[in-house]
Amino acid sequence: MSEVDASLQPPVAAERLLPHASPMLLVEQLISYSPGRAEVTAVAKQDGLFSRADGTVEITALAELVAQSCAALNGYEDIINGHPIRRGFLVGCQNFSVEQALLVGEQALVAVELDAAFEEFSVMNGVISVAGRQIAAGSVKLWLPKE
Secondary structure (H helix, E strand, O other): OOHHHHHHOOOEEHHHOOOOOOOOOOOOEEEEEEOOEEEEEEEOOOOOOOEOOOOEEOHHHHHHHHHHHHHHHHHHHHHHOOOOOOOOEEEEEEEEEEOOOOEOOOEEEEEEEEEEEEOOEEEEEEEEEEOOEEEEEEEEEEEOOOO
C-alpha cells in the first residue's frame, strides 16, 4: 500500500466501502484483507430489515451478508488501487446451505474468497460463522459492470 492508503489498514468501516445505506447495509467492517480474500463482521439489529419477531434473522439475509461482504472486499480493492468504488449486483446463489439461524444481536464473521472471474462477472465463496462455529456457506455470483 502507498503512503496515501495507510489510513485504510483494516479494520475499515463498511460505509466507506459499499454504496449501501441503512437499513440495507448489513455488514459493519472489513477486519482482514489479502488479495481476493477478506473477513467482514456483521451484527443483526433488533429493528433490522431482516430481523424477525422470534429473534432470528431471515435466511435470505445470509446470502445478502455474503454478497455485501464481497462488495466490501471489492470496494476495498477499488480504493487501494486508486479506482472509484464500483456498484455490483448479486445475480445468483449456488450451493448455499444454512446449518443454523443467525440470531439478532449475534456477531457474525463472514469470510469471502474469489473463486473465479470472467469479464464483469465473478463467483465468490462465503462462510458465515458465529463464535467460531459455521452457520452458513455458499457461493454468490456477482456482476460488476464497468462504468
